[in-house]
Amino acid sequence: MMILKAKVPKVLVKGAENTSELECKVCKGWLNHWKKLAGYKQDVKIKCCHPAHERSGEKIADRGAHVMKCPTVKNDNPSKELFIIPVCKEHIIKEKEAIRIPDEMLVDARPCKPRTIGARRR
Numbered sequence: 730m731m732i733l734k735a736k737v738p739k740v741l742v743k744g745a746e747n748t749s750e751l752e753c754k755v756c757k758g759w760l761n762h763w764k765k766l767a768g769y770k771q772d773v774k775i776k777c778c779h780p781a782h783e784r785s786g787e788k789i790a791d792r793g794a795h796v797m798k799c800p801t802v803k804n805d806n807p808s809k810e811l812f813i814i815p816v817c818k819e820h821i822i823k824e825k826e827a828i829r830i831p832d833e834m835l836v837d838a839r840p841c842k843p844r845t846i847g848a849r850r851r
């Protein structure tokens with residue numbers, strides 16, 4: 730038996746449609762939201778996770794893009810769940826464009842709930 734090097738599991742994703750109206754009012758921006766859910770401080774610079782950078786060199790992400798998992802043989806009934814990934818402006822993930830990225834780059838795209846405990850509407 731061959732011993733394979735441990736590989737980061739990768740997942741095939743594609744751009745999600747009709748997401749321009751979505752926002753996280755708590756984080757004020759999807760890249761901020763990504764950093765928060767991925768456990769980074771807000772002032773940390775995050776690399777664009779588009780696989781094109783494996784050839785062209787690293788670039789800092791300046792936005793978060795909505796993606797969803799592509800159907801695969803193993804997963805032929807994918808949920809419509811949306812995820813956020815960090816990208817640079819060259820790599821806004823287009824609809825139908827499928828890219829393979831490390832699993833750990835996906836964070837939940839559901840907007841954060843504002844803390845309403847104790848807050849009262851006037």
Ligand SMILES: [Zn+2]
Pocket residue numbers: 753755756757761762765840841
């Ligand atoms: Zn958020």
Ligand SMILES: [Zn+2]
Pocket residue numbers: 777778779782788816817818819820
């Ligand atoms: Zn990029």
